[in-house]
Amino acid sequence: MSITSAKRHTFTIIPRNQHPISRKKISENALKVLYRLNKAGYEAYLVGGGVRDLLLGKTPKDFDVTTNATPEQMRKLFRNCRLVGRRFRLAHIIFGPEIIEVSTFRGHYQGLEANKNKVESDLITSHDGMLLRDNNFGSIEEDAQRRDYSVNSLYYNISDCTLHDYTGGLKDLQEGTIRLIGEEPEKRYREDPVRMLRAVRFAAKLNMTLSKKTAEPLSRLAALLKNIPPVRLFKEALKLLQVGYATATYRLLCKYHLFQHLFPLISCHLTEDGNSYIEQMINRVLYNTDQLLRNDTQVNPAFLFASMLWYPLLLHANTLMKKKHLSYFDAFSLAINDVLQEQCRTLAIPKKITNLIREMWYFQTRLSHRHNVCIHTVIEGTEFHSAYNLLILRAEIENNSELLVLSHWWKKRILIDPSNKITIPTILNCNEDLICSHSRLIPHYDSI
Numbered sequence: 001m002s003i004t005s006a007k008r009h010t011f012t013i014i015p016r017n018q019h020p021i022s023r024k025k026i027s028e029n030a031l032k033v034l035y036r037l038n039k040a041g042y043e044a045y046l047v048g049g050g051v052r053d054l055l056l057g058k059t060p061k062d063f064d065v066t067t068n069a070t071p072e073q074m075r076k077l078f079r080n081c082r083l084v085g086r087r088f089r090l091a092h093i094i095f096g097p098e099i100i101e102v103s104t105f106r107g108h109y110q111g112l113e114a115n116k117n118k119v120e121s122d123l124i125t126s127h128d129g130m131l132l133r134d135n136n137f138g139s140i141e142e143d144a145q146r147r148d149y150s151v152n153s154l155y156y157n158i159s160d161c162t163l164h165d166y167t168g169g170l171k172d173l174q175e176g177t178i179r180l181i182g183e184e185p186e187k188r189y190r191e192d193p194v195r196m197l198r199a200v201r202f203a204a205k206l207n208m209t210l211s212k213k214t215a216e217p218l219s220r221l222a223a224l225l226k227n228i229p230p231v232r233l234f235k236e237a238l239k240l241l242q243v244g245y246a247t248a249t250y251r252l253l254c255k256y257h258l259f260q261h262l263f264p265l266i267s268c269h270l271t272e273d274g275n276s277y278i279e280q281m282i283n284r285v286l287y288n289t290d291q292l293l294r295n296d297t298q299v300n301p302a303f304l305f306a307s308m309l310w311y312p313l314l315l316h317a318n319t320l321m322k323k324k325h326l327s328y329f330d331a332f333s334l335a336i337n338d339v340l341q342e343q344c345r346t347l348a349i350p351k352k353i354t355n356l357i358r359e360m361w362y363f364q365t366r367l368s369h370r371h372n373v374c375i376h377t378v379i380e381g382t383e384f385h386s387a388y389n390l391l392i393l394r395a396e397i398e399n400n401s402e403l404l405v406l407s408h409w410w411k412k413r414i415l416i417d418p419s420n421k422i423t424i425p426t427i428l429n430c431n432e433d434l435i436c437s438h439s440r441l442i443p444h445y446d447s448i
């Protein structure tokens with residue numbers, strides 16, 4: 001059935017027997033929420049990644065629901081409901097570990113006009129055009145236009161199991177195109193610059209292509225990410241790099257000059273040929289992360305950041321040592337503080353994680369001692385396994401015989417203790433008779 005809406009797109013309703021979404025594939029809790037809303041007389045739809053991924057035959061990461069019930073009405077309807085977000089108010093319906101996110105249909109906002117009579121604290125958009133609040137409720141048709149990408153704007157109606165397409169999302173899904181909704185991509189990115197990160201995330205995850213108009217403004221507007229609170233950017237960074245498509249995502253982030261606004265300490269060292277130690281480390285650690293996730297193995301964000309920032313840390317330590325005439329260890333300690341502080345300006349890495357990163361970095365020096373160490377104390381250290389994996393990565397990247405010997409030595413110690421469940425990547429066979437000198441293992445690189 002096709003109905004032409006007042007908007008530019010053709011509104012299509014796809015009946016139950018013409019789309020593959022089955023209720024069996026929807027989480028029980030999401031169904032409970034949808035039915036409860038419907039029974040109380042509200043409209044209720046599954047929307048977003050849940051619908052998109054089910055149509056692609058993938059397992060959705062989570063299920064998002066949208067309704068014409070307001071957050072306050074939802075609070076009355078669900079005992080297990082928590083209202084969250086100021087900029088974008090939502091209801092979280094909590095079922096133990098599963099949270100169903102329910103949004104109220106968003107309406108159009110009046111843009112700058114609405115700002116005119118407002119005091120500063122009550123502004124709807126910032127001077128850069130960023131939406132400071134998006135709590136203007138409206139109809140489902142308006143809601144569809146307020147979403148980011150057409151493939152994310154498909155609605156599954158629980159009352160008759162039909163699929164509603166207001167923005168051409170189905171065609172884009174079939175053609176593998178990520179298309180920003182609306183005629184003014186720049187305005188949409190300005191409203192919320194995180195949409196730029198979401199564009200590359202979906203392109204990488206779904207193996208799709210950005211439409212020309214969607215891709216064009218990215219490099220030009222990438223700097224708008226500086227307006228995003230670091231806490232939000234940290235969460236986005238994890239979604240970019242720790243969901244199984246990090247390698248492809250990294251390439252796109254670099255291509256559209258977005259990477260430098262997340263990891264300025266790394267990007268300033270990226271080279272033309274892309275083969276420096278820093279780049280080799282990034283490629284390996286992202287590849288390994290993707291592989292682990294593909295095998296359903298948990299990944300550790302502290303390890304990811306510790307590895308990615310390792311060579312920038314060494315370079316900085318080296319500079320400090322020369323400039324301030326410090327001992328290497330003092331320079332290394334100071335550099336750890338500087339690097340973490342600087343990185344947290346763009347991505348607010350929680351303290352719990354920065355502490356682990358610190359520990360992994362200090363562990364690199366502990367692991368370089370083979371004599372007079374209490375092996376058990378080292379092996380039982382909380383971050384030993386991650387630190388050991390970082391040591392191996394370093395050895396392989398630098399093809400450094402001393403590091404290889406050291407990795408091999410620790411590997412043997414771990415194998416002696418069968419209770420140690422460590423995954424040991426294959427490393428080259430190496431000659432253990434080589435002498436390891438501590439000073440050479442934390443190298444003073446002039447260029448990495």
Ligand code: ATP
Binds near residue numbers: 047061147
């Ligand atoms: P994922 O698989 O990562 O959950 P998703 O598309 O479901 O992908 P969510 O962050 O869960 O992403 O958001 C749910 C839906 O809310 C999106 O599909 C999209 O329709 C809408 N949405 C989320 N963030 C934005 C945004 N910044 N601007 C506009 N719409 C957004």
Ligand code: MG
Binds near residue numbers: 048050061062063064
């Ligand atoms: Mg989702």
